[in-house]
Structures are given as structure tokens and as C-alpha cells.
Amino acid sequence: MTRKRSTKTVDRNPAGWPLAEYDRGYPGVQKCRSVLDRAAKGLLPCDELTVWRVRTSTRGLVATGYFCDQHLPQQAP
Numbered sequence: 001m002t003r004k005r006s007t008k009t010v011d012r013n014p015a016g017w018p019l020a021e022y023d024r025g026y027p028g029v030q031k032c033r034s035v036l037d038r039a040a041k042g043l044l045p046c047d048e049l050t051v052w053r054v055r056t057s058t059r060g061l062v063a064t065g066y067f068c069d070q071h072l073p074q075q076a077p
């Protein structure tokens with residue numbers, strides 16, 4: 001099996017990650033990424049503070065997700 005060529009960077013911001021500049025006008029911090037999973041299960045969105053930022057870089061494409069302590073995905077060993 002070939003491993004996918006991607007690197008993952010995880011940063012923690014105890015105060016929560018602020019919204020991007022172009023999102024000004026919305027108060028507060030990033031929303032927890034689990035919101036989509038939860039919506040699919042009919043659960044209410046997660047309102048926990050998003051202290052984790054996960055950036056996954058795959059062949060030059062960077063995907064960024066924000067998670068609260070509870071919903072941070074398990075890290076691959």
C-alpha cells in the first residue's frame with residue numbers, strides 16, 4: 001500500500017481561533033468542524049471553544065479545520 005503524501009499540522013490556541021479577517025462582522029471564533037457530522041446525525045451544532053487548528057497539506061493543497069477539545073480527530077501514529 002502507498003501512503004498518501006500529506007502532512008498534518010496541529011496548533012493549539014487556548015483562547016480559541018478568531019474568525020478570518022474577511023469574516024469580520026461576525027463576532028467570536030471559528031466554529032467547530034464537527035458541526036457537519038452532527039447535523040447529519042440530527043444533533044445541534046457544537047458550541048465549544050475551537051482551540052485546535054488542523055492543517056492538512058496534500059500535494060500543495062492546504063485544508064484547514066477547527067475543532068474543540070472534544071472533537072479533535074484522532075491523530076495517526
Ligand SMILES: [Zn+2]
Binds near residue numbers: 032034046069
Ligand atoms: Zn466540537
